[in-house]
Amino acid sequence: xxxxxxxxxxxxxxxxxxxxxxxxxxxxxxxxxxxxxxxxxxxxxxxxxxxxxxxxxxxxxxxxxxxxxxxxxxxxxxxxxxxxxxxxxxxxxxxxxxxxxxxxxxxxxxxxxxxxxxxxxxxxxxxxxxxxxxxxxxxxxxxxxxxxxxxxxxxxxxxxxxxxxxxxxxxxxxxxxxxxxxxxxxxxxxxxxxxxxxxxxxxxxxxxxxxxxxxxxxxxxxxxxxxxxxxxxxxxxxxx
Amino acid sequence: xxxxxxxxxxxxxxxxxxxxxxxxxxxxxxxxxxxxxxxxxxxxxxxxxxxxxxxxxxxxxxxxxxxxxxxxxxxxxxxxxxxxxxxxxxxxxxxxxxxxxxxxxxxxxxxxxxxxxxxxxxxxxxxxxxxxxxxxxxxxxxxxxxxxxxxxxxxxxxxxxxxxxxxxxxxxxxxxxxxxxxxxxxxxxxxxxxxxxxxxxxxxxxxxxxxxxxxxxxxxxxxxxxxxxxxxxxxxxxxxxxxxxxxxxxxxxxxxxxxxxxxxxxxxxxxxxxxxxxxxxxxxxxxxxxxxxxxxxxxxxxxxxxxxxxxxxxxxxxxxxxxxxxxxxxxxxxxxxxxxxxxxxxxxxxxxxxxxxxxxxxxxxxxxxxxxxxxxxxxxx
Numbered sequence: 002x003x004x005x006x007x008x009x010x011x012x013x014x015x016x017x018x019x020x021x022x023x024x025x026x027x028x029x030x031x032x033x034x035x036x037x038x039x040x041x042x043x044x045x046x047x048x049x050x051x052x053x054x055x056x057x058x059x060x061x062x063x064x065x066x067x068x069x070x071x072x073x074x075x076x077x078x079x080x081x082x083x084x085x086x087x088x089x090x091x092x093x094x095x096x097x098x099x100x101x102x103x104x105x106x107x108x109x110x111x112x113x114x115x116x117x118x119x120x121x122x123x124x125x126x127x128x129x130x131x132x133x134x135x136x137x138x139x140x141x142x143x144x145x146x147x148x149x150x151x152x153x154x155x156x157x158x159x160x161x162x163x164x165x166x167x168x169x170x171x172x173x174x175x176x177x178x179x180x181x182x183x184x185x186x187x188x189x190x191x192x193x194x195x196x197x198x199x200x201x202x203x204x205x206x207x208x209x210x211x212x213x214x215x216x217x218x219x220x221x222x223x224x225x226x227x228x229x230x231x232x233x234x235x236x237x238x239x240x241x
Numbered sequence: 242x243x244x245x246x247x248x249x250x251x252x253x254x255x256x257x258x259x260x261x262x263x264x265x266x267x268x269x270x271x272x273x274x275x276x277x278x279x280x281x282x283x284x285x286x287x288x289x290x291x292x293x294x295x296x297x298x299x300x301x302x303x304x305x306x307x308x309x310x311x312x313x314x315x316x317x318x319x320x321x322x323x324x325x326x327x328x329x330x331x332x333x334x335x336x337x338x339x340x341x342x343x344x345x346x347x348x349x350x351x352x353x354x355x356x357x358x359x360x361x362x363x364x365x366x367x368x369x370x371x372x373x374x375x376x377x378x379x380x381x382x383x384x385x386x387x388x389x390x391x392x393x394x395x396x397x398x399x400x401x402x403x404x405x406x407x408x409x410x411x412x413x414x415x416x417x418x419x420x421x422x423x424x425x426x427x428x429x430x431x432x433x434x435x436x437x438x439x440x441x442x443x444x445x446x447x448x449x450x451x452x453x454x455x456x457x458x459x460x461x462x463x464x465x466x467x468x469x470x471x472x473x474x475x476x477x478x479x480x481x482x483x484x485x486x487x488x489x490x491x492x493x494x495x496x497x498x499x500x501x502x503x504x505x506x507x508x509x510x511x512x513x514x515x516x517x518x519x520x521x522x523x524x525x526x527x528x529x530x531x532x533x534x535x536x537x538x539x540x541x542x543x544x545x546x547x548x549x550x551x552x553x554x555x556x557x558x559x560x561x562x563x564x565x566x567x568x569x570x571x572x573x574x575x576x577x578x579x580x581x582x583x584x585x586x587x588x589x590x591x592x593x594x595x596x597x598x599x600x601x602x603x604x605x606x607x608x609x610x611x612x613x614x615x616x617x618x619x620x621x622x
Contacts, residue, residue, distance in 0.1 A: 049441055050441075051437060051440075051441065070440065070445075070447070071437075071440040071441045072440050072441070072442075072443050072444055072445045072446065075441060075442060075443040076443055080441075080442070081441060083438070087435050087437075087438045088434075089430070089431055089434035089435060089438070089439075090434050090435075091430070091433070091434055091499070092430065092431075092434065099427070100427060100428075100431045100439070100442060100444070101442040101443065103424060103427055103428075104424075104428065104431075104439075104442055104443035104444045104445075105442060105443045106443070112424070112427070151442060152442075155442055155443055
């Protein structure tokens with residue numbers, strides 16, 4: 002479904018991605034992990050078009066997408082959430098989701114339909130009782146779920162989740178895990194970036210580990226976590 | 242909804258277009274027509290500025306450039322060719338819009354040109370345009386337009402200006418209304434809040450910014466074209482004064498940038514005050530009062546007058562009526578000054594802090610919203 006081929010990204014003299022090759026198949030939940038600064042968010046930014054790779058190619062559903070503007074990549078079926086929620090701050094909760102329903106994959110729907118769909122997505126993520134509140138009234142957990150509702154309302158076939166659970170308490174995390182499973186079972190392929198190992202290993206069908214802009218391990222969660230390279234990357238070489 | 246709005250705009254237009262005919266019956270003096278023409282002019286300029294800046298958040302300091310291109314298009318064609326003046330108006334709009342789109346095509350492609358840099362760059366555009374027109378058309382002597390021929394049914398000069406100004410203002414405000422309620426407007430509001438996120442959620446931000454800028458500059462040029470005839474003599478120093486960009490900003494800020502009606506309200510208020518206190522004896526007072534008003538509005542009504550007016554419509558309308566009647570019966574004086582005094586009272590009412598208002602006035606006077614809801618539920622039963 003998605004293939005990143007030898008993607009390189011430089012920021013000035015810093016090489017954030019040093020040739021990353023990853024394939025995501027339809028129906029997977031891919032856990033993308035790695036220490037801070039390993040290039041996870043940079044990779045997501047490159048896939049969604051927010052930044053353009055210095056070199057390398059990214060194909061989605063057989064088409065080259067690197068270099069396309071983000072809105073076109075979104076229209077092809079890729080949506081993301083942000084690590085730190087970025088709601089439209091002058092709008093209500095519902096209006097936030099309406100924007101993505103209006104402009105996502107299902108472009109051309111009327112504003113009335115968009116409103117209807119927004120309400121449905123807020124029901125899905127359990128935010129419907131806050132629909133008419135300004136977003137500033139939401140707490141972190143709710144904002145993260147709003148991010149998710151907004152991404153889902155664009156009707157993606159591939160969803161990139163950038164640390165949706167960071168900063169949440171254990172019961173909120175359990176709720177999020179359930180939500181992600183629900184999204185996955187509705188037919189959406191998911192790439193999840195997460196620091197909470199317990200969560201990623203239980204959710205993902207396959208894991209990819211990045212370190213210093215390279216893929217250092219790839220495979221089933223239980224085998225990957227025992228890989229000496231991975232242990233070394235997280236805990237230092239002495240523990241490997 | 243949109244058809245009903247269109248009908249509303251047409252009715253308002255027809256009623257107002259008939260206003261000059263009623264001069265004998267109503268007995269208002271002739272300067273009222275010119276006064277209202279200027280209100281229409283500022284409404285067009287402020288509203289057109291707001292289509293880009295109010296909706297999308299791209300702060301333009303260069304609205305005067307597009308207005309100026311409109312002024313000079315009409316002025317140059319009318320003085321140098323036989324083309325009828327009415328035909329030059331759409332041309333003035335199109336040329337201003339082309340300039341706008343050219344600037345936008347370059348500026349909107351560079352993501353680093355947001356915020357202060359965009360404001361500075363648009364200001365630079367104004368100076369560049371002024372310099373080019375100075376060398377190309379004006380030559381330092383200015384252009385003297387004098388009387389222009391126009392169809393008879395528009396009435397005498399001040400009636401004609403009144404009617405054309407009205408038409409342009411209505412077109413601009415209607416465009417702002419349509420944008421506000423369309424996909425374009427929704428997309429622009431999203432760009433205003435967070436452009437990168439909007440783009441990632443499927444909003445074609447570049448195209449939408451271009452559309453907003455194209456519309457915004459078109460109406461600025463159109464209003465400028467007509468204003469050339471009102472000025473009758475145009476020169477670079479006068480046309481490209483910073484008054485235009487500053488006033489449209491002040492008006493929109495005052496009225497409220499988030500709603501299509503905001504700039505109209507701001508334009509009417511500022512123009513009325515300027516006119517009422519335009520006597521040279523009051524010039525300093527007027528400047529001080531305008532500055533003071535701006536500070537007070539930013540402090541007490543950051544969201545603009547429109548929001549407050551909507552919440553306090555009933556007491557505001559009552560107060561306005563009361564002040565008008567008292568002045569007409571007991572005090573007299575220039576009708577435009579009476580209007581200014583009435584506006585002062587209403588603004589004072591709107592400036593009462595929300596908490597104080599809720600405990601004193603809000604307790605006895607229902608909000609417009611609640612009355613509307615009551616009528617609606619009554620109709621359903």
